[in-house]
Amino acid sequence: MRNGPDIARIASLVGDPARANMLTALMDGGALTASELALEAGVTVQTASSHLSKLMDGGLLALTAQGRHRYYGLANPQIAAMLETIMGVAASMGPQRVRPGPREATMREARICYDHLAGDQAVAMLDGFLERSILIRDGEIIGMGAAGPSFFRAVGIEPDALATFRRPVCRACLDWSVRRAHLAGSLGAAIFDKIISEKWARREPGSRAVIFSPPGKRAFEKAFLG
Template sequence: MKEGPDIAQIGALIGDPARANMLTALMGGKALTATELAAAGGITVQTASSHLAKLEAGQLLAQRKQGRHRYFTLADDGVGKLLESIMGFAAGRGHLRHRPGPKEPALRKARICYDHLAGDYGVRMLDSLVAKGAIDVIGDGLALTDKGESELKCIGIDIGDLKSSRRPLCRSCLDWSERRAHLAGSLGKALLSNFFDKGWARRTAESRSVIFSPEAERQFLMLFPVEFAGGLTPREGQPAQL
C-alpha cells in the first residue's frame, strides 16, 4: 500500500510547460488576469482557464474577483518557496530555457521572489544582517535578535506588527541564481516594501527585476556591506548603521 504525500500530483501540476510559465509569472508578486497568464504561458485564454482551474484545485493558486475581473496569485509564500527551490535545482544542473540576454544581469542582481528581495542584493542583505548580529542562523532556520529588532525599528520596520502575523518572521529561501539563501518571511517582505516606500527601488513591468536608483544603490551597499563569493564590488564609503 502506497502512503504519504502525493508528490506526483504536485509534480504533474508544475511540470506542464504552460503551467510552469504561468506560475513563474506570478513569482513577481502581482495578481494577474487569465488573459495575462495566457500570454505568459503562450496559450489561448480558453486553454489557460483549464490550466488555472487545475492549479487552483491543487491549492497552488488563489483567485479573487474585482468587478467583472478575476485575478490570480500564488496561494501563499510556501508555493513561492517551492518554485524558487525548483528553479535553483534546475539552474544548478544546467536546465536553462534560453541563453542569457540583456535582461539576465538585472534579474540576477535584484528581483522579486514572490514578495521579498532575491538575487545578488537579496543574498547580500541576509549575509550582512547575519554579520551584524541582527539575525542568528540556528540550524536551517533564522531568528531575529534583540539587536536586530532594535536596529530595524530605526529604519521604519515595525517588528511588533510582524510578530503578530501567523507567517514566520524570518525564513531562508534558496536563491536560484546565487545558490545561497536570501531572506524571506514577513521580515523579508517588510524590507522590500520599505525600499519601495522610500523610493529606493522600483519594479519593472516586463520582468521580476527590481531597479535601484544610483543613489539608492549606494545607500543599499553601505547599509548591507557584506560581500559573498562572486558577489558585487562595494562602493567607497563607510558602512552605514542599519
C-alpha cells in the first residue's frame, strides 16, 4: 500500500448518493437533525442514522447537542471546499443533475459556500482584488497584497484580527458553477459577514442562494468590485 492520505476512504464516504445529499445540504454552514437529513437524502431515519455514523467516524461531520436535539454540521470549512471542488468536476464532466427553474440562475449569481460568498459575484470580486493587487496569487496560494490592509480597513474589516483565527486568511476555493476560484478563508467569511450585517443581501430560506437587493448590490459592487 502506498504511503500518503487515504483518499479512497474519503471518496467512499462522499460517493454514496444519500451521504452526498446530506453533505451538500449542510454546505450553507448550518446544522440539521437526523430527521431533516433523512428527508434531504430520501431515506428512512434509521438508514440516515447509519450514514451519519459513518460520516462522523470519517471526520466529515461534527455533532452539537442542544437539549434533547442533536444537530449535525460539516466538521470544518475544508470539507465544504472539498465538496465545492467535487461539484465543479461533476459539472464539467456530466451527466448533470440540474433542477430546472429560476432558483438555479440565482444560485449561479450568488450563494453561500459554508461561510463565504460563491457564484458569479464572488468570482468577479476575487478577480478584481487580484487585478488591483489588493490580493496576490502564486499558483494556488493567495495572500494579502501591498494595497490590501488599507483597502479592507477602509471597508470596516481589520486584517490583523483575521490572522488570529486558526485557518488561512485567504484561500482559493474552486467555484462549481463558474469553475474558477472564489475567495474563502477568514477574509472570505468576514466579507460575507459584512454583506449580511449591512443588509446588502439576504439568505434565501431553504436554499444556499444569496439574494442582493438592488441598492445592496450597488453598495457591494462599490465596496468590493471597484
